Amino acid sequence: MSLLDLITIAIIVFVLFNGILTAVLGVIWAERKALARLQQRVGPSRTGPSGILQTAADAIKLMLKEDVRPGSVNVVIFYLAPLLIFTPIFMLWMVLPFGPDWVLSDLGIGLFYIVAILGLSVVGHVLAGWASNNKYALLGSARNAAQLISYELPLVFAVLAVGLLAQTATDRPFSLAGIVEAQGSVPYLVIMPLGFILFLVGALAETARIPFDIPHAEEEIVGGAFVEYSGIRWGVFFLTEYAGLATMAFLATILFLGGWTGPFSDQVPILQPFYLLVKMAAIILIVFWIRAPLPRLRIDQLMAFAWKLAIPASLVNLLVVATIVWVQHQNGWELWVTSVTISVVSIVLAVATGIFIQRRREQRLRQFRQRWAQ
Amino acid sequence: MIETAILGAIGIITVAAAVGVVATRSVVYAAVFLLVSLVGVAALFLMMLAEFIALAQVLIYGGAITIVLLFAIMLTRAPEQTNVQDNAQRPLAAMACVGLFALLVAAALATPWRTRDPGADPMAEFTALSELLFSDFLIPFEIASLVLLVALIGAVVLTRSGREGA
Numbered sequence: 001m002s003l004l005d006l007i008t009i010a011i012i013v014f015v016l017f018n019g020i021l022t023a024v025l026g027v028i029w030a031e032r033k034a035l036a037r038l039q040q041r042v043g044p045s046r047t048g049p050s051g052i053l054q055t056a057a058d059a060i061k062l063m064l065k066e067d068v069r070p071g072s073v074n075v076v077i078f079y080l081a082p083l084l085i086f087t088p089i090f091m092l093w094m095v096l097p098f099g100p101d102w103v104l105s106d107l108g109i110g111l112f113y114i115v116a117i118l119g120l121s122v123v124g125h126v127l128a129g130w131a132s133n134n135k136y137a138l139l140g141s142a143r144n145a146a147q148l149i150s151y152e153l154p155l156v157f158a159v160l161a162v163g164l165l166a167q168t169a170t171d172r173p174f175s176l177a178g179i180v181e182a183q184g185s186v187p188y189l190v191i192m193p194l195g196f197i198l199f200l201v202g203a204l205a206e207t208a209r210i211p212f213d214i215p216h217a218e219e220e221i222v223g224g225a226f227v228e229y230s231g232i233r234w235g236v237f238f239l240t241e242y243a244g245l246a247t248m249a250f251l252a253t254i255l256f257l258g259g260w261t262g263p264f265s266d267q268v269p270i271l272q273p274f275y276l277l278v279k280m281a282a283i284i285l286i287v288f289w290i291r292a293p294l295p296r297l298r299i300d301q302l303m304a305f306a307w308k309l310a311i312p313a314s315l316v317n318l319l320v321v322a323t324i325v326w327v328q329h330q331n332g333w334e335l336w337v338t339s340v341t342i343s344v345v346s347i348v349l350a351v352a353t354g355i356f357i358q359r360r361r362e363q364r365l366r367q368f369r370q371r372w373a374q
Numbered sequence: 375m376i377e378t379a380i381l382g383a384i385g386i387i388t389v390a391a392a393v394g395v396v397a398t399r400s401v402v403y404a405a406v407f408l409l410v411s412l413v414g415v416a417a418l419f420l421m422m423l424a425e426f427i428a429l430a431q432v433l434i435y436g437g438a439i440t441i442v443l444l445f446a447i448m449l450t451r452a453p454e455q456t457n458v459q460d461n462a463q464r465p466l467a468a469m470a471c472v473g474l475f476a477l478l479v480a481a482a483l484a485t486p487w488r489t490r491d492p493g494a495d496p497m498a499e500f501t502a503l504s505e506l507l508f509s510d511f512l513i514p515f516e517i518a519s520l521v522l523l524v525a526l527i528g529a530v531v532l533t534r535s536g537r538e539g540a
Binding site: 002003006074076077080107108109112113115116117119120122123126127129130138142145149174 | 433
């Protein structure tokens with residue numbers, strides 16, 4: 001490694017970093033616009049065409065705002081916490097591939113890297129809540145840590161199942177580029193719908209999106225861990241949250257939607273990042289769409305859902321994929337036989353889970369009505 | 375040349391943070407220093423081209439262990455220890471530390487370290503490690519997870535009995 005290599009890497013990282021930040025501003029604008037349309041409003045419309053410069057203006061406002069620091073906070077950790085939350089999310093982009101050759105570092109164990117780095121941001125949340133010396137902040141960070149730890153499990157198990165399945169079609173099953181190659185023309189969304197749903201639920205919880213936004217819960221704990229932050233430090237938390245959403249959408253695209261593959265993507269390489277970003281935008285829009293009509297869950301409902309349903313379902317998903325891949329190894333099946341088998345079992349499981357949730361809901365409703373009838 | 379400089383910098387940060395863990399009076403600062411030190415060790419593994427070990431270090435020590443520590447500190451509302459806590463156990467502690475250090479240095483010097491060719495396929499190491507974990511070392515691996523399970527059940531039992539007694 002020479003000095004020139006280091007400078008080249010630094011320039012690429014700088015461009016990527018600023019690109020992500022700009023894209024995140026776009027995502028925030030898109031959310032405000034999409035949410036407004038879903039609620040029969042117009043949304044931002046004054047700053048620039050269709051209000052596209054609104055978030056840029058907001059960001060400038062946040063930067064110029066006075067950085068208020070309450071007297072009772074623990075200064076060092078108060079200033080350290082935003083950095084600890086911010087850094088891991090951006091470190092993830094090191095291994096995210098935009099195309100077969102468009103990646104900073106195609107790590108052989110990229111999937112494991114993502115799982116490892118994702119866990120680090122919890123430390124920042126916990127420290128932010130503690131350093132603020134505010135009971136709402138501490139409550140928010142405790143909720144955040146509990147939620148992140150609980151929902152990391154279904155997320156990781158879903159990701160693990162993807163790695164297991166990719167192993168049947170590529171010799172680099174834990175590299176993100178390898179997973180995209182392994183999917184070929186049939187995205188894993190078709191083969192593992194249950195895994196995709198579990199991943200999406202886990203991703204929503206990891207990024208604390210509605211209906212999983214109890215760590216913020218403005219009406220109960222006035223914003224959670226960030227309540228004492230102002231100005232650009234609060235802006236950093238906000239940006240990180242949306243960067244996390246973009247990262248999760250990117251991951252979902254790579255793991256379940258076939259990444260950069262699409263019509264003519266092999267002949268025209270410039271189409272590859274385009275397909276990737278279109279799929280990613282679709283996932284982000286689905287997340288906005290989920291947000292619009294749903295209320296926030298209660299914390300006991302959230303935990304019950306994670307531990308009683310999502311984790312067992314993700315374990316079953318992992319076991320099914322592992323068993324079928326093992327049987328394939330033993331019997332030397334064709335690849336498509338494995339795919340179809342997993343697909344059928346996964347769809348049956350997803351439907352069964354849906355019916356289970358529905359029956360449980362009716363049961364709870366009956367209990368509720370009986371209690372109120374007395 | 376640059377590698378040596380980076381290696382030296384990581385080493386200094388790791389050791390300085392480790393000193394910070396024992397030197398600071400605040401338990402939360404100690405936890406943060408510990409995080410820095412553990413991530414520094416992960417960076418050392420990375421410099422030795424042991425990507426998997428480095429990431430496992432970040433995942434287990436950087437993520438899980440530090441969070442459990444912070445949780446224990448914050449939720450038990452341990453008072454900030456500002457006054458010096460000192461007692462007659464100092465010589466004992468020093469002996470234990472020096473003994474452990476000597477043991478570790480002896481083990482490090484006695485181990486025939488295997489260097490890896492930078493061009494080698496990292497996946498091969500990863501696969502070999504996982505195969506060993508699930509064949510020759512399956513029983514120690516499972517016992518380690520059993521110990522964690524026992525600790526988990528113990529924690530549940532302890533907190534629940536406390537609630538019933540209240």
